[in-house]
Amino acid sequence: xxxxxxxxxxxxxxxxxxxxxxxxxxxxxxxxxxxxxxxxxxxxxxxxxxxxxxxxxxxxxxxxxxxxxxxxxxxxxxxxxxxxxxxxxxxxxxxxxxxxxxxxxxxxxxxxxxxxxxxxxxxxxxxxxxxxxxxxxxxxxxxxxxxxxxxxxxxxxxxxxxxxxxxxxxxxxxxxxxxxxxxxxxxxxxxxxxxxxxxxxxxxxxxxxxxxxxxxxxxxxxxxxxxxxxxxxxxxxxxxxxxxxxxxxxxxxxxxxxxxxxxxxxxxxxxxxxxxxxxxxxxxxxxx
Amino acid sequence: xxxxxxxxxxxxxxxxxxxxxxxxxxxxxxxxxxxxxxxxxxxxxxxxxxxxxxxxxxxxxxxxxxxxxxxxxxxxxxxxxxxxxxxxxxxxxxxxxxxxxxxxxxxxxxxxxxxxxxxx
Numbered sequence: 001x002x003x004x005x006x007x008x009x010x011x012x013x014x015x016x017x018x019x020x021x022x023x024x025x026x027x028x029x030x031x032x033x034x035x036x037x038x039x040x041x042x043x044x045x046x047x048x049x050x051x052x053x054x055x056x057x058x059x060x061x062x063x064x065x066x067x068x069x070x071x072x073x074x075x076x077x078x079x080x081x082x083x084x085x086x087x088x089x090x091x092x093x094x095x096x097x098x099x100x101x102x103x104x105x106x107x108x109x110x111x112x113x114x115x116x117x118x119x120x121x122x123x124x125x126x127x128x129x130x131x132x133x134x135x136x137x138x139x140x141x142x143x144x145x146x147x148x149x150x151x152x153x154x155x156x157x158x159x160x161x162x163x164x165x166x167x168x169x170x171x172x173x174x175x176x177x178x179x180x181x182x183x184x185x186x187x188x189x190x191x192x193x194x195x196x197x198x199x200x201x202x203x204x205x206x207x208x209x210x211x212x213x214x215x216x217x218x219x220x221x222x223x224x225x226x227x228x229x230x231x232x233x234x235x236x237x238x239x240x241x242x243x244x245x246x247x248x249x250x251x252x253x254x255x256x257x258x259x260x261x262x263x264x265x266x267x268x269x270x271x272x273x274x275x276x277x278x279x280x281x282x283x284x285x286x287x288x
Numbered sequence: 289x290x291x292x293x294x295x296x297x298x299x300x301x302x303x304x305x306x307x308x309x310x311x312x313x314x315x316x317x318x319x320x321x322x323x324x325x326x327x328x329x330x331x332x333x334x335x336x337x338x339x340x341x342x343x344x345x346x347x348x349x350x351x352x353x354x355x356x357x358x359x360x361x362x363x364x365x366x367x368x369x370x371x372x373x374x375x376x377x378x379x380x381x382x383x384x385x386x387x388x389x390x391x392x393x394x395x396x397x398x399x400x401x402x403x404x405x406x407x408x
Binding site for chain 2: 028060061062065066067068084085086089090154155156157195196197198199200201202203237238241242271
């Protein structure tokens with residue numbers, strides 16, 4: 001059976017690519033520290049020597065739209081074009097082409113449906129920065145086949161937080177039951193407190209540093225009990241109007257397992273958001 | 289009231305560079321054209337098929353025609369869609385980084401929790 005060699009959760013800040021590649025006067029003062037942290041984070045994936053990446057993210061109204069909105073969707077295609085005109089325009093993100101791992105996509109769909117998740121699927125999916133940002137930060141060669149999984153954290157009505165956790169727990173079981181010798185890393189990105197298009201956006205820190213502090217603690221300690229006690233669809237409005245993206249972190253806590261402490265934790269307090277980076281090694285930390 | 293149609297306008301204009309420019313330079317004309325020609329297009333469908341019932345009310349039409357992002361927020365347009373499109377329209381006029389983004393937030397400062405409902 002396949003093995004999960006790393007579980008990784010992080011924020012996906014679309015400005016990283018531009019900040020880290022900027023030079024001279026265009027280079028923001030925080031770029032060097034940010035790049036250092038990303039390179040250290042990247043090493044946690046590289047050390048695990050993955051063959052395949054399962055990538056959990058959320059389409060930001062690019063391909064998925066309100067006339068036909070899935071709650072959870074699995075890509076099943078040989079290739080995925082990536083990044084969109086408005087991401088090029090606003091963030092300077094490059095166009096990319098990623099390879100798909102269709103066999104694992106098919107396995108996740110079949111086993112997920114049989115486990116009680118009525119997963120939608122797409123045979124032609126153009127993915128966005130929720131998935132390409134972690135490719136850029138963690139595997140910039142973009143040389144590994146992927147299975148994209150999209151969640152709806154964006155267009156209410158949304159699934160309940162516990163459903164994200166349950167899907168994460170199922171993804172763990174399903175990937176580990178994939179008849180393959182390949183080494184799989186499961187990578188998911190979301191947000192801590194975040195405000196977009198509201199009065200608290202683009203402040204000197206994330207909109208709710210206290211939420212961020214607690215959220216990082218929940219994730220680092222795998223404290224799903226406390227997290228699920230505190231977090232509801234209603235409560236997530238308070239830290240910032242785009243904070244429902246935190247449910248993708250909760251999904252990743254489900255993949256990592258209740259009570260399992262992260263092997264690697266790092267954060268970076270930036271304008272607009274707190275960045276956060278977590279890695280778990282389900283089979284123990286890889287030796288060098 | 290149709291939050292969905294407001295969102296559909298923001299979504300379809302934002303993804304088309306030509307429409308972004310037309311919306312910046314001639315917002316009232318673009319909104320009128322869009323409502324006539326595009327409001328009823330079924331997006332994920334063969335061309336030639338269309339809906340028949342979608343139209344703005346006067347408040348929505350005026351908010352779009354006047355680039356009134358504060359009103360759009362109040363009406364429950366999706367804040368991500370509004371922000372993304374308005375950055376495309378106006379960030380180019382910045383004289384310092386994030387100037388437009390910060391002033392956009394400041395103009396919404398009178399809103400307190402809970403914010404207007406965005407469910408469609």
